Amino acid sequence: MSDLIDDPSPGLNDPEFSVTELSNAIKRVIEGEFGHVRIRGEVGRVSRPRSGHVYLDLKDDKSVINGVIWKGVASRLQIQPEEGMEVVATGRLTTFGGQSRYQIVIEDMKPAGMGALMAMLEKRKAALAAEGLFAPERKKKLPYLPEIIGVVTSPSGAVIRDILHRLRDRFPRKVLIWPVAVQGDRCAAEVANAINGFNALESGGRIPRPDLLIVARGGGSIEDLWGFNEEIVARAAAASTIPLISAVGHETDTTLIDYVSDRRAPTPTAAAEIAVPVRHELLATLEGQGARMAQALSLGVASRGQRLRDLARALPRPEGLLDGPRQRLDRAGERLPAALQTGVSRRRVHLSEVSGPLRPNMLRARLGQASQRLALHGPRLASGLTRAIERKRDALDRRTDRLDIERVEREVKRRRERFRSIEYSLSEAGRRQTMAWRDHLTALARLRDTLGYKATLKRGYAVVRGDGDLVTTAKQAAKAGALEIQFQDARLTVGDGTASKAESQPAQKKPARKPAPKPAPKPKKDSPDQGSLF
Amino acid sequence: MSDRPVSEMTFEEAMAELEQVVGQLERGDVALDDSIKLYERGAELKKRCETKLKEAEEKVAAITLDGEGNPAGLTPVEGL
Numbered sequence: 001m002s003d004l005i006d007d008p009s010p011g012l013n014d015p016e017f018s019v020t021e022l023s024n025a026i027k028r029v030i031e032g033e034f035g036h037v038r039i040r041g042e043v044g045r046v047s048r049p050r051s052g053h054v055y056l057d058l059k060d061d062k063s064v065i066n067g068v069i070w071k072g073v074a075s076r077l078q079i080q081p082e083e084g085m086e087v088v089a090t091g092r093l094t095t096f097g098g099q100s101r102y103q104i105v106i107e108d109m110k111p112a113g114m115g116a117l118m119a120m121l122e123k124r125k126a127a128l129a130a131e132g133l134f135a136p137e138r139k140k141k142l143p144y145l146p147e148i149i150g151v152v153t154s155p156s157g158a159v160i161r162d163i164l165h166r167l168r169d170r171f172p173r174k175v176l177i178w179p180v181a182v183q184g185d186r187c188a189a190e191v192a193n194a195i196n197g198f199n200a201l202e203s204g205g206r207i208p209r210p211d212l213l214i215v216a217r218g219g220g221s222i223e224d225l226w227g228f229n230e231e232i233v234a235r236a237a238a239a240s241t242i243p244l245i246s247a248v249g250h251e252t253d254t255t256l257i258d259y260v261s262d263r264r265a266p267t268p269t270a271a272a273e274i275a276v277p278v279r280h281e282l283l284a285t286l287e288g289q290g291a292r293m294a295q296a297l298s299l300g301v302a303s304r305g306q307r308l309r310d311l312a313r314a315l316p317r318p319e320g321l322l323d324g325p326r327q328r329l330d331r332a333g334e335r336l337p338a339a340l341q342t343g344v345s346r347r348r349v350h351l352s353e354v355s356g357p358l359r360p361n362m363l364r365a366r367l368g369q370a371s372q373r374l375a376l377h378g379p380r381l382a383s384g385l386t387r388a389i390e391r392k393r394d395a396l397d398r399r400t401d402r403l404d405i406e407r408v409e410r411e412v413k414r415r416r417e418r419f420r421s422i423e424y425s426l427s428e429a430g431r432r433q434t435m436a437w438r439d440h441l442t443a444l445a446r447l448r449d450t451l452g453y454k455a456t457l458k459r460g461y462a463v464v465r466g467d468g469d470l471v472t473t474a475k476q477a478a479k480a481g482a483l484e485i486q487f488q489d490a491r492l493t494v495g496d497g498t499a500s501k502a503e504s505q506p507a508q509k510k511p512a513r514k515p516a517p518k519p520a521p522k523p524k525k526d527s528p529d530q531g532s533l534f
Numbered sequence: 535m536s537d538r539p540v541s542e543m544t545f546e547e548a549m550a551e552l553e554q555v556v557g558q559l560e561r562g563d564v565a566l567d568d569s570i571k572l573y574e575r576g577a578e579l580k581k582r583c584e585t586k587l588k589e590a591e592e593k594v595a596a597i598t599l600d601g602e603g604n605p606a607g608l609t610p611v612e613g614l
Contacts, residue, residue, distance in 0.1 A: 143544070143546070144544070144545065144546030144549075145544065145545040145546060145586065155596050155611070160614060161614050164592075164594060164614050167592070168592055171590055172590045172591055172592035173590075173592065174591070174592075174593045174594075174595075175592075175593070175594045175595070176595055176596075176597060176608070177594065177595070177596040177597065177611060178596075178597050178605075179596055179597070179599070190603065193603045197597075197603070197604065197605055201605070206607075207597065207605055207607075207608060279587055279590050282545075282549075282583075282587055283584075283587055285549075286549070286552075286580060286583050286584060286587065289549075289552050289553060289556050289576075289580065290576075290577075290580045292556045292559075292560065293552075293555065293556045293559055293573060293576045293577075293580075294573075296556065296559035296560045296562070297559055297569060297570070297573045299562070300559065300562055300564075300566070300569050301566070303562070304566055
């Protein structure tokens, strides 16, 4: 140790760096050594401030490197970095001397292999599915015969040509092409803008609003089709109020937009087939319908005519219909006069039969009979009344005989005696009860006396009071103005206003013997309590 | 038979009703007066469909966009 202090150390001749010099030296080394690196790692935290630059972490299980993507680069990237994405980034390292940090400036970034890309897509798909964007009930019905078809695709290329050719074959329509880039970094934004733009058109506006949309792109690598996997495209397609057919890539390629579109066509040509029916087939069908209708109508008329003729043949002659009734009328007419005469004469005979016995003599005879009966019954009326009165009076007399006053009196007497005997036993019972209570009371009084403090006084104890209160301690006695001592026979007052020593001493002595007097006053008031103790 | 004016119908609606009319006429369970009315309606529907089918005109236009990606106008597209 002492050597190190005494001798100059070998390193002392090394040049001394300033911090900045060293920082710059490190910068040169790092930027020289790592001027172009490819780095594979997982994207960590990503932040996108307003500036448009993207700051992110690249990490593996042990280390982390800060990275930055400048604004211009970020907009050109094929994929936008998302947290958790496995990527291969190309760039150069720089240092940041001000904070003793280093970072990678990313110039390009690609998903690390197909697996990573597909995993990301699956994640996105699951998220959109969870929102219900793929639900079958969201799918809109396509118009049977759209008037205007909006096509979102590249304006040059085979796709639009295929669509137009197939439309021309089937049913020429008005077509609006919204030109977009169908691959590369601008693809997703342009496609989404086109879908939204078509939806924003107003029907009857300067640019007519389509009633069907086709979003189409030819086949390509998964990277080429990637724009159609972007969330903004899927969301724009889901939000479209115009029915939308997606036709991206070949039959085997399924992109995210296919899940949200109202109908997925395997190819652009197929999209055109789905979009419109075949015109000449429709014409044929229409002709067929027309012919069937005409035939049905003429058939209906013909069959009705036939039926009419058949029914007409079955109709009887009108004259024949009247023959029968007319004959009946004739016959009835012939019988009418004779029938009237017969009726009148039959009634006349009946009248003469009935009116024969009706004469004044007959009435007089009946009158005579009635007055005879009256004369017979009239005299018996008064005697009948008298007899009835007599009969009722007899019945009254018989009942009056049976009414006996003595029997009632006997009953009254018997009950009075019974009342007296009960009254006696009641007073007797009362007396006995009172006596028992008096005995019990006397016993309790005796008990109280023996237990009372006054009995204790007889045995030589005394009770001391000061200013009216019971004094049980010397302290109380010293405080009290005057003491009153209660003996067996009387009370004696000691001192008057000031407690002297001679007076306080007996007072002190007495409380010493006071355990007995102390409880004593209580029994005076609470003798029932003491009684219950026994 | 709906009361909707035929001239307001889409091709699909007119076609569907025409099929219905034909079916009713073919079943033959419509009164004669009604069947004639039905036939007239059917003829009207058929005419509407034919008109729609004749409107089979191809017209292709591309939307021109302004600098912000908003539609600015239409240019006819030919030769595709």
